Amino acid sequence: MTIPAIFKLKNMTASQGGIQVLNVPSLDIESGKVTAVVGPNGSGKTTLLLCLAGLMEITRGSLLFNGVNISGTSKQATLRQHTTLVFHEPLLFNTTVQGNIEAGLQLRGLPKSERLQRISNTARLLGISHLLNRSAIKLSGGESQRTSIARAIAMQPDVLLLDEPFSALDAPSKTMLLNDLGHILAKTNTTAIFSTHDLTDAIYLADYIAVLNGGTLVQWGPTQEILQNPKDTFVSALVESAKTTAELVLKNTRFREDG
Numbered sequence: 001m002t003i004p005a006i007f008k009l010k011n012m013t014a015s016q017g018g019i020q021v022l023n024v025p026s027l028d029i030e031s032g033k034v035t036a037v038v039g040p041n042g043s044g045k046t047t048l049l050l051c052l053a054g055l056m057e058i059t060r061g062s063l064l065f066n067g068v069n070i071s072g073t074s075k076q077a078t079l080r081q082h083t084t085l086v087f088h089e090p091l092l093f094n095t096t097v098q099g100n101i102e103a104g105l106q107l108r109g110l111p112k113s114e115r116l117q118r119i120s121n122t123a124r125l126l127g128i129s130h131l132l133n134r135s136a137i138k139l140s141g142g143e144s145q146r147t148s149i150a151r152a153i154a155m156q157p158d159v160l161l162l163d164e165p166f167s168a169l170d171a172p173s174k175t176m177l178l179n180d181l182g183h184i185l186a187k188t189n190t191t192a193i194f195s196t197h198d199l200t201d202a203i204y205l206a207d208y209i210a211v212l213n214g215g216t217l218v219q220w221g222p223t224q225e226i227l228q229n230p231k232d233t234f235v236s237a238l239v240e241s242a243k244t245t246a247e248l249v250l251k252n253t254r255f256r257e258d259g
Helices: 045-052 073-082 097-107 112-125 141-154 171-188 199-205 223-228 233-241 243-258
Strands: 005-016 019-030 034-038 060-065 083-086 159-163 191-196 208-213 216-222
Touching: 005 045, 019 045, 019 191, 019 208, 034 045, 034 199, 045 083, 045 159, 045 191, 060 073, 073 083, 083 141, 097 112, 097 141, 112 141, 112 171, 141 159, 141 171, 171 199, 191 199, 199 223, 199 233, 208 223, 208 233, 216 223, 216 233, 223 233
Parallel strands: 019 216, 034 191, 034 208, 083 159, 159 191
Antiparallel strands: 005 019, 005 060, 208 216
């Protein structure tokens, strides 16, 4: 059975100050799957996520969300209603962890009983139940990122977008969050798109990989396909650099089976 694409991009570009900063000839994002957007700093990863989140307008081509063409400022609100973006540096309010998770739910007008249930569920999933009454400004880097992700997941978005979610974490915190997030996304069947400059993160977590170079999408497809059939020297170099941890691809299957 073919899984429907929640996003379809065709000849899509985005510009800043009149200069083109993103060019996506073709990209499909499958519903219920995890897609990693991989590339070095300045390759257009954040720009792509901002377009998908409805926070940046495309300048040419088409961006379809659930079959509906989203173009122009007036339609960007549709994306903002169905997506949630987690930035690489947690942007937390000066309140408790519970208050941070609850903030978006209050804006949506959810009744208190449902808010409390979602807070409890997401805090448990992210392993931060014991932190709910702690001030967010007293959290460690890993705790702050988990709180930020919990706040996003509690909103139950159609698409969860994460911009370099592991880049600011130390190695132990990163490993634990990668593992926990993999199980959470599989268990909840969440459509997720995350950016990273580290191909090993993508190998560990993603079903699909999209590779950006110099603002242009140069290859996308299933994780195994990218690893086995890189299309150019740039993608080949990325794959070569990650060969020592290529066995982590097997973790993807474990996530899906255990979820």
